[in-house]
Amino acid sequence: MGEAGRYSVSSHVEIDDAYVRQRVEELNQALQSMEPFINTALVQRSRIDVAKVSERTRFGAGNTVVALVGGTGSGKSTLFNALTGFEFADAGELRPTTERATACTWGDSASDLLDYLEVDEHRRINHSSILVDDSDLQGLVLLDLPDHDSIQVAHSVLVSRLIPMIDVLVWVLDPQKYADQVLHQQYLENLRQRSESMIVVLNHIDTVPPEHVDELIADLANLMAKDGLGQVPIFPISALHKIGLTPVYTVLKSAVQASATTARTAVAELEAIASRLSQHLALREPDFSGEKFNEMTDQVMRASGVPAVVTSINDAGGKLSKTALTMPDQPSNTMVVAIRDAWLNYLRETMPDDWKNPVVENVSSADRIRRVIGTALKSTPLPRISRTPLWLGLVLALLIFAGGVTLAVLGIPAASVASRAGIAAVAFVLALALFFGISLHHKKSVRRLAHEYDDDVRAALQTTLREHLVQGPNEVVQKHRRARELLRS
Ligand SMILES: Nc1nc2c(ncn2[C@@H]2O[C@H](COP(=O)(O)OP(=O)(O)OP(=O)(O)O)[C@@H](O)[C@H]2O)c(=O)[nH]1
Ligand SMILES: [Mg+2]
Secondary structure, eight states: OTTOSOEESSSSOEEOHHHHHHHHHHHHHHHHHHTTTSOHHHHHHHHHHHHHHHHHTTTOSSOEEEEEEOSTTSSHHHHHHHHHSSOOSOOOSSSSOOOSOEEEESSSOOHHHHHHTTOOGGGEEEGGGSOOOOGGGTTEEEEEOOOHHHHHHHOHHHHHHHGGGOSEEEEEEOTTTHHHHHTOHHHHHHHGGGGGGEEEEEOOGGGSOHHHHHHHHHHHHHHHHHTTOTTOOEEEOBTTTTBSOHHHHHHHHHHHHHHHHHHHHHHHHHHHHHHHHHTTSOSSOOOSSSHHHHHHHHHHHHHTTHHHHHHHHHHHTTOSSOOOOOOOOOOOHHHHHHHHHHHHHHHHHHSOGGGHHHHHHTOOOHHHHHHHHHHHHHHSOOOOOOOHHHHHHHHHHHHHHHHHHHHHHHTOSOOSHHHHHHHHHHHHHHHHHHHHHHHHHHHHHHHHHHHHHHHHHHHHHHHHHIIIIIHHHHHHHHHHHHHHHHHTO
16 A cells, blocks of 8 residues: 555664565565474464454555445535535535545555555545645545445446445435435445444535424434444534534544554554564574584594695605695594594584574484595596606706816816816705705695695585585575574564
């Protein structure tokens, strides 16, 4: 029902019909997510409670719908104009005058509601356009309807749609004809249970001699009591001369007030259900990609001897001889059981009582996990470490040194002892520097390979661990998260 009748209950939430409907929807979805895990009786009770609120607010909690009904010529359109201050509804001598419903809204345009009631676009007017202090009437929708016989024949859809959402039915009576009109079955049957939301205005009172007014009202009250409508208030008015309208306004204002309360109460009830349900939820979910998961991966890496493999790769980078690398190994059964148990404990600790068992239900067995860890380790190839750069460095260094010694022996560039010793020494230093340079570079690239291996094994293990230790729990956890977000606990 659009944004009509917004009532701010807190600084950040605006209560209107759309909000009530949204909350109903969210709670129902939360219940759906929680259903497999929490007590069935609680789910059922909550569903019923939500449905009750939803039913009560189905036709709008924020709008106050007031309809003017009565026989042709009783003065509905005239009263509509008097109450709105417009000359919008056609009032006149020709009968029947009003053939289509007319609506005036205060504040919001209530277009959803008016669409639903099939009020033509050009028969709608909004009251916020004129300068009248009407803040008490925000959310009011006043409807001028065709006379009830016309409605019955041509617009029964309108009536059946309208009746349930009417907050106040203003029965406009003509002193000449009220006796047969009051008895109108179409309305009375539907409205007897709603007599508390009905008023009667006895219009054209200016045409009744003052001394007959009391008598007339007593007679009408008598007739109404026979219809079971004894408590319905009767107001003598003249729509044309705007006499006696104050008590009618008062009724409209208190109806608007009541609608505001309805929306607020509805939301309060929904929040009470939400908070009752929230007691079966934790404040947050286990973290599947953060610290805990990395910790578990580290444990599996250690249990599989991956750090030793990395060390052996690094060591191989410094050796000229061919050395076999250490191989990773399937962790022991006890290790896997311990790691798995620690993980399950973490999940159980994080989740609320009812969810503790379901969350660990779909975790693979320790045995299975052990095997798939083995597969993941095997699927990650060990790096091949070439010793060629080191040997090449050594040969080059020796050549440089040999070259230097040859020059020294030949006495080039000078034959003095000092020069010979010098050239040999320079060659030696050069050869040494070259060899160290090359082997340093080689070690660095081997270190990088070791690092890459570590990363690859970690990635392979995490994929496996996710599949066997996270995927199952995650389905349950996502439902928990969804419910928590929907309940906004
Ligand atoms: N004297 C007097 N005439 C009124 C009063 N209210 C309405 N009228 C006149 O009664 C005639 C019918 O009024 P409407 O407001 O068109 O009646 P209605 O109930 O809308 O009629 P339909 O649209 O045919 O259902 C008009 O000529 C009005 O001027 C009143 O309080 N006193
Ligand atoms: Mg009319």
